[in-house]
Amino acid sequence: MELMVFKRSLLAASVAATLFTAGAAHATNGYFSHGFGVKSMGMAGAGVALPQSAMSMATNPAGIADVGTRFDFDVSWFSPKRGYDATVMGNHISADSGSNNFYIPELAFTYALDSSNTVGIAMYGNGGLNTDYSGTAASLFSTQPYGTFYSPLAPPGYTGGPTGVDLQQLFITPTYAHTFMDGKLSVGASLIFAHQKFRAKGLGAFAGMSSSPSNVTSNEYAKSNGWGGKIGVLWHATDVVSLGASYQSKVHMGKFDKYSGLFAQGGKFDIPSTWTVGGAFRVAPDWTLTTDFERINYSEVKAISNPSTNQAPLGSDNGPGFGWKSINIVKLGAQWQATPDLQVRFGYNHGQNPIEGRDVLFNTLAPGVMTSHYTAGFTYAVDKHQEISAAVMYAPKVSVTGTLYDTSSGTPVAYGTETIRMKEYEATVGYSYKF
Known part of the structure; x- marks a missing residue:
């Protein structure tokens, strides 16, 4: 009876999460979240070798073999502060994006079939990009064409209009894990279903350089679905050392047809592959240290x-994009068992900035420039079944400056500079029930 009631509650929570995730927008390591699950997030996202909740399958599918039958539900408040400063032919334009508060849920459930086989499912927002400029803040994109490129200098008397983009992604990952060697070695695999939607507004000035001018901007939300997979391994090498690794394939998504004149390959916006390796080390009876190395293949x-x-039309195979490079990320975490019922966590996440100075104008719409992330968190065991957890993250301001060029003469001519900037805050609360 208890399990039947729980399954009904899980279904209701899943529906609620789907609705809430419609407003999700993470952008920490590029546009990926720095971690999944409130416990991992308290340690800067590290945890490929230290599974502690059902959400561990989002990092390493093999990890669910260690967590038993349980349900985990988290909600994050995420607040990115982003904007730009530009100087164009003696004129200064400076603005901050609106839409600075997002509420992002994630949930997961695992069920131990027996001592060697575990299944589970997770639902979470993988990442997102969001900017919302209004009034004179949008003047950077209010331009007239200078040949094959555009100047961000606003026309005289321009009062602005809404400008920005919104990319949202939802992952659903049914997962299976099997253990060998008396529980010392586990392998796992997830099938990934991804749903994403995108909207752009205020980019009409770019229609003239597009292969499909009517599919550049202000076409409401476009949606696409796709499939991929994730595999992982977890090895408890000794009583105090665990090692883990996972690989997530590129997720092949359908095209954003309504924005086929904006994104390269006629609106194709796949989700790049990632891989992670790491270890967990119990350096004292009450202390565990973790370290993960992650690669995100934006290229x-x-x-x-x-x-x-x-120099190609927007929307074509070689059309202009955001210019992001693939990045490496190092995640360091520490967990202290302060009392039998209380765990305390700390972490530091350092990722490369994927954006170069040459691409600052396009990335005004997607300034995913963050590098350092500082985190902390805790878990309190209410009783043998229930836990409450929390985590916080702060990412200090990072900026990138580049030169703006006019290419109408065939030779790039500098006419200004622009700096894009961003900092972030996040707070997450979670509830867990262990059966």
Whole structure:
């Protein structure tokens, strides 16, 4: 009876999460979240070798073999502060994006079939990009064409209009894990279903350089679905050392047809592959240290990685993109068992900035420049079944400056500079029930 009631509650929570995730927008390591699950998030996202909740399958599918039958539900308040400063032919334009508060849920359930086989499912927002400029803040994109490129200098008397983009992604990952060697070695696999939607507004000035001018901006939300997979391994090498690794394939998504004139390859916006390796080390009876190394292969997706300086129509195979490079990320975490009922966590996450100075104009719409992330968190065991957890994250301001060029003469001519900037705050609360 208890399990039947729980399954009904899980279904209701899943529906609620789907609705809430419609407003999700993470952008910490590029546009990926720095971690999944409130416990891992308290340690800067580390945890490929230290599974502690059902959400561990989002990092390493093999990890669910260690967590038993349980349900985990988290909600994050995420607040990115982003904007730009530009100087164009003696004129200064400075603005901050609106829409600074997002509420992002994630939930997961695992069920131990027996001592060697575990199944589970998770639902979470993988990442997102969001900017919302209004009034004179939008003047950077209010331009008239200078040949094959555009100047961000606003026309005289321009009062602005809404400008920005919104990319949202939802992952659903049914997962299976099997243990060998008396529980010392586990392998796992997840099938990934991804749903994403995108909207752009206020980019009409770019229609003239597009292969499909009517599919550049202000076409409401476009949606696409896709499939991929994730595999992982977890090895408890000794009583105090665990090692883990996982690989997530590129997720092949359908095209954003309504924005086929904006993104390269006619609106193709796949989700890049990632891989992670790491370890967990119990250095004292009450202390565990973790370290993860992650790679996000943004260069696999032309809409993300094509340089914005490409001299080709928007929407074409070699059309301008955001110019993002693939990045490496190091995650360091510490967990202290302060009392039998209380765990305290700390972490530091350092990722490379994927954006170069040449691409600042396009990345005004997607300033995913963050590098350092500082985290902390805790878990309190209410009783043998229930836990409450929390985590916080702060990412200090990072900026990138580049030169703006006019290429109408065939030779790039500098006419200004622009700096894009961003900092972030996040707070997460979670509830867990162990059966």
